[in-house]
Amino acid sequence: MAGSANKMKPKPWTEVATHLVDVAMGRKPADLVIRNGRWVNVHSGEIIAGTDIAVAAGRFAYCGPNAGHAIGQGTKVVDAGGRYLVPGLCDAHMHVESGMVTVTEFCRAVIPHGTTSMFIDPHEIANVLGLPGVRLMHDEAVAMPINVHVQMPSCVPSAPGLEHAGAELTVADVAEAMTWENIIGLGEVMNFPGVAANNPVMSGEIAETVKAGKTVGGHYASRDLGLPFHGYVAGGAEDDHEGTRAEDAIARVRQGMKAMLRLGSAWYDVAAQIKAVTEGGVDPRNFILCTDDSHSGTLVHEGHMDRVVRHAIQQGLKPVTAIQMATLNTAQHFKLEREVGSIAPGRLADLLIVS
Ligand SMILES: [Zn+2]
Structure with a gap:
């Protein structure tokens, strides 16, 4: 959504990439961490239990087994309770x-x-x-x-x-x-x-x-x-x-x-x-x-x-x-793989939590 006139839209990946790296590395806190979900991974075709997802600047920063390092004082934490995490x-x-x-x-x-x-x-x-x-x-x-x-x-x-x-x-x-x-x-x-x-x-x-x-x-x-x-x-x-x-x-x-x-x-x-x-x-x-x-x-x-x-x-x-x-x-x-269609780092944080 580069150059979007829509103020609700997240900034381009390139503009926030260093921030996403900091969150993924635990140097800065995420805005949102979703814990203990089943990651529906459309790239590998797997469903991966026990997954944490960290979101920053409206994009996925970290997807993996433990996002505890990305939780800070201002981070909203959601327990997915083993539900599926599906891309929008x-x-x-x-x-x-x-x-x-x-x-x-x-x-x-x-x-x-x-x-x-x-x-x-x-x-x-x-x-x-x-x-x-x-x-x-x-x-x-x-x-x-x-x-x-x-x-x-x-x-x-x-x-x-x-x-x-x-x-x-x-x-x-x-x-x-x-x-x-x-x-x-x-x-x-x-x-x-x-x-x-x-x-x-x-x-x-x-x-x-x-x-x-x-x-x-x-x-x-x-x-x-x-x-x-x-x-x-x-x-x-x-x-x-x-x-x-x-x-x-x-x-x-x-x-x-x-x-x-x-x-x-x-x-x-x-x-x-x-x-x-x-x-x-x-x-x-x-x-x-x-x-x-x-x-x-x-x-x-x-x-x-x-x-x-x-x-x-x-x-x-x-x-x-x-x-x-x-x-x-x-x-x-539609040549949008870097923006939408999966739960993976850098993509827009379009995510569904479903039973
Ligand atoms: Zn038609």
Whole structure:
């Protein structure tokens, strides 16, 4: 969150690294020490009992067997009582508009469910208000107490010539948005025939995103895994949440994409595709969980990413593997591994204590 206008956000790791070293070494006290937890370690795939975590400047400073040396007079100490310490959950692709609420209200609904990072594509606002609408959502996202990253909508209008919403986004708009603080990449490139046909708007938007060092979100909504699929992949999309069958997930992973599996209010695409891992033996680190569209009722009554993780475990996935798909895998995909997605030194102290 370098240079964030949000005063609630911790300073960049580099600005507080010497302080984190001092806390890890016991030369300065931590702000918070959590004792005796089960560390869900998404890097090693282990669950490590008897773990202490020391937090300073809003970041993890020490994760190990005994943080007693980091406790000073002003340190708040919490006894986890053997509960699990889980990294804050990430929703890798979603549209706040589907909840029929603002970004602020959406965050208010999902924070109690353990969501600490969201990757939102304000496509619906963009359809109506264009770039100023994206900016509106972006600026609200920057002000949130959790990490709300914004994917720049790629296909506005979504069906050129068939709709009259009034807005249009151009390659120049995408290039401009890539300079905004919380823009994390390009949102669902849904004009897949356009990509395969080398439509200059599609190839131009993808090129601007790649030039900015950001992630290109895919959206290949077709069951055809023949040449149109191969042409789409060659265009540069790095993930896809439109698969519905195990073979869809396998095809995407083989081509170097991340298979994003969604469980939303109307999407039930985890159960079939997760068999690529549980039965097919495909590397689970290439799988990411998301919701895409959650109605407010789903959020309130069933939950958010906690619901998706529970569902994935019910499909036969190891719990730590399911958690990886909603934490570290997502962070790595969006080049945020140094900031979020795990409980490890330097990362933002986004942590859940759960039974
Ligand atoms: Zn979407």
